[in-house]
Amino acid sequence: MKDFNFKKYGDELLFALAIGVLAVLVFLWLNRMPRTAEPRIVFTQWWQEGPEKETLAALVEEFERLHGDIKIVLNTRPYEDLRLDLFNPAHIAETQASFGDLIALDPLWVGGLLERGVIEPTEKTGEALLSFINVLYYNIDVLKDAGFSIPPKNRGEFLTQARAVTLLSDGSAENKRWALALGMNNSRGIYDDLYPWIWAAGAQLLRDGIPNVNSRPVIESLSFFASLNTESLIAPGAFSADSEKKLEDFISGRAVFVIAPAREIRHVRQRMGDEAFGITSIPLPDNYVGRTFFASAGWTVGVHSGSGQKEAARLFADFLAARADFLLDRARALPQTVFSPHAPDPFYSKVWDISLAGEAAQDFSGLSGVYELEEIFREELTALFEGQAPPAAAAEAIQKRWEAQLVTH
Numbered sequence: 001m002k003d004f005n006f007k008k009y010g011d012e013l014l015f016a017l018a019i020g021v022l023a024v025l026v027f028l029w030l031n032r033m034p035r036t037a038e039p040r041i042v043f044t045q046w047w048q049e050g051p052e053k054e055t056l057a058a059l060v061e062e063f064e065r066l067h068g069d070i071k072i073v074l075n076t077r078p079y080e081d082l083r084l085d086l087f088n089p090a091h092i093a094e095t096q097a098s099f100g101d102l103i104a105l106d107p108l109w110v111g112g113l114l115e116r117g118v119i120e121p122t123e124k125t126g127e128a129l130l131s132f133i134n135v136l137y138y139n140i141d142v143l144k145d146a147g148f149s150i151p152p153k154n155r156g157e158f159l160t161q162a163r164a165v166t167l168l169s170d171g172s173a174e175n176k177r178w179a180l181a182l183g184m185n186n187s188r189g190i191y192d193d194l195y196p197w198i199w200a201a202g203a204q205l206l207r208d209g210i211p212n213v214n215s216r217p218v219i220e221s222l223s224f225f226a227s228l229n230t231e232s233l234i235a236p237g238a239f240s241a242d243s244e245k246k247l248e249d250f251i252s253g254r255a256v257f258v259i260a261p262a263r264e265i266r267h268v269r270q271r272m273g274d275e276a277f278g279i280t281s282i283p284l285p286d287n288y289v290g291r292t293f294f295a296s297a298g299w300t301v302g303v304h305s306g307s308g309q310k311e312a313a314r315l316f317a318d319f320l321a322a323r324a325d326f327l328l329d330r331a332r333a334l335p336q337t338v339f340s341p342h343a344p345d346p347f348y349s350k351v352w353d354i355s356l357a358g359e360a361a362q363d364f365s366g367l368s369g370v371y372e373l374e375e376i377f378r379e380e381l382t383a384l385f386e387g388q389a390p391p392a393a394a395a396e397a398i399q400k401r402w403e404a405q406l407v408t409h
Contacts, residue, residue, distance in 0.1 A: 039309040040071045041316055042100025046079040047299065055327065063319050070312050075100050080242075083109065083187050086118055087371075101307035102317055107131075107298040108191070111368040119302035120310060124317070126366060128298035129324045132261035133355055134196050135279045137268060139256045142168065142177070151280045155224050158257075158283045162233045165256045180228060181255035182238035183246035184381075190374045191364075192243065192295060194381065196259055197221050199293035199361045200282040206363040211406065214399035220285060222384060222391035229385045239382060261297045262351045269347070279347060281354045292358035299327075369405060376401045 047056050060072045077085075086099070086109065103119065110126035113119045138151045146165045152158035162179030169177045182193045198205065203217035212218075228234050235255045237245070243260070250258035251271045259282065260268075268277060284292065301320060303313045320327070364370045377398055384394040 039312045040073060041102060041309055041312050042073045042075050043102045043316065044075040044077055044082065044100040045104030046077055046082060047104060059320065059323055059326065063316060067315065072316060080186055086113060099304050101304055101309050101313040103302050103304055105300050105302050107300050108364060108370045110300070110302065111366045112370065113302060115368045117305055120305050122303065122314065124321065125302055126300060128300050129321055130327055131296045131298040132263040133351065134192060134259055134261055134295040135351065135354060136282055137250055137258050137260060137277055137279055139253060139276065140278055141276055142253065142256045151278060152283045154284045154286045156286045159227065162228070163231065166233060177253065178235040178255050179233040179257055181235045181246040181249035181258045183241045183243045184239045184378060186242040187371050188243070188297065190377050192297070193259055194225065196282045196295045197224065199295060201285045201288060202290040202292055204363055209367070209406065211399050211402040213402060214395045219391050219395045222394055226384055226391055265347045279350055281357060293361040294354065294358045296360050372405055373402055376405065
């Protein structure tokens with residue numbers, strides 16, 4: 001065997017060795033670099049604005065562990081800004097960059113967005129992942145000071161207590177107190193603050209898509225609100241305040257009653273403590289014994305029609321639906337179809353009892369033009385408050401305008 005000629009082949013060996021080492025280093029370097037997973041799904045939502053900011057982050061982390069090839073990016077938008085953008089006609093044909101691939105929706109938006117082609121129609125489009133029923137919050141201490149140990153069960157008791165609590169004010173502007181806080185200056189103002197009184201009376205505003213406003217229960221409800229307004233029992237700025245302002249009026253003691261979703265229990269108890277407030281159902285008409293409906297605020301999702309990653313977006317939507325219980329625990333809310341008493345927490349047990357006593361109002365489920373109808377109601381309610389029309393005339397005006405509006409849809 002001949003001796004190896006290192007002098008002849010040494011340079012080639014050293015070069016090959018250097019190339020091998022370089023290849024290993026490049027491989028290690030590339031594997032240490034952060035990789036961008038594909039596809040990249042942008043989820044536009046408002047959930048992250050709430051007190052449980054880690055909720056979606058935890059779900060995203062779990063989903064990405066299960067689907068290592070999909071990256072979820074959260075795009076947080078304020079609720080009202082998102083709604084206005086979604087219903088802006090100029091945005092119907094916008095690209096994926098406008099809203100991403102998956103969009104958090106109020107179930108009331110679904111009908112209009114499907115009509116406009118903003119979201120994709122799927123088998124589960126519009127199904128609520130969460131639903132929060134509306135309840136009446138009341139200030140326990142103020143009611144006690146006014147001589148009441150329990151909250152009002154009907155409108156007569158509500159008026160009696162409302163008049164009494166306003167008399168507790170010492171006359172100074174800074175200590176002035178009102179009975180009821182309203183927040184009409186947002187897209188759910190009428191839905192959350194006025195419709196619940198009508199639904200509590202067992203009335204339906206729409207029957208099979210046909211307006212039913214010009215009816216005795218609605219007229220009586222408008223008369224009740226006219227009385228509250230005439231006697232200055234409603235906190236000032238009702239038509240300029242939003243949901244956050246009205247809730248702050250209640251928490252600060254400026255107003256003794258407020259209607260808000262059950263999901264706000266967590267926020268209110270953080271600010272007021274468990275002993276300072278209570279919740280109850282919306283007061284009924286006096287001597288009413290029929291069935292009642294309750295308003296609800298929900299959270300669902302829709303796949304953006306402009307998305308280039310629709311299949312992956314649907315996969316994440318299905319994952320969220322399957323993890324609705326996790327969202328439920330974090331929100332301390334009630335789901336749309338399967339209720340839970342949340343014992344032993346007394347607040348959520350009370351929500352459970354309220355839910356058993358009625359059923360969710362479905363007047364506007366899947367309907368287009370919901371907010372246009374609400375704006376008409378707001379305008380006629382303003383006229384009622386300003387003394388331009390009695391309750392019966394206001395109901396008739398809403399009826400006619402709703403009929404004309406629905407014809408266009």
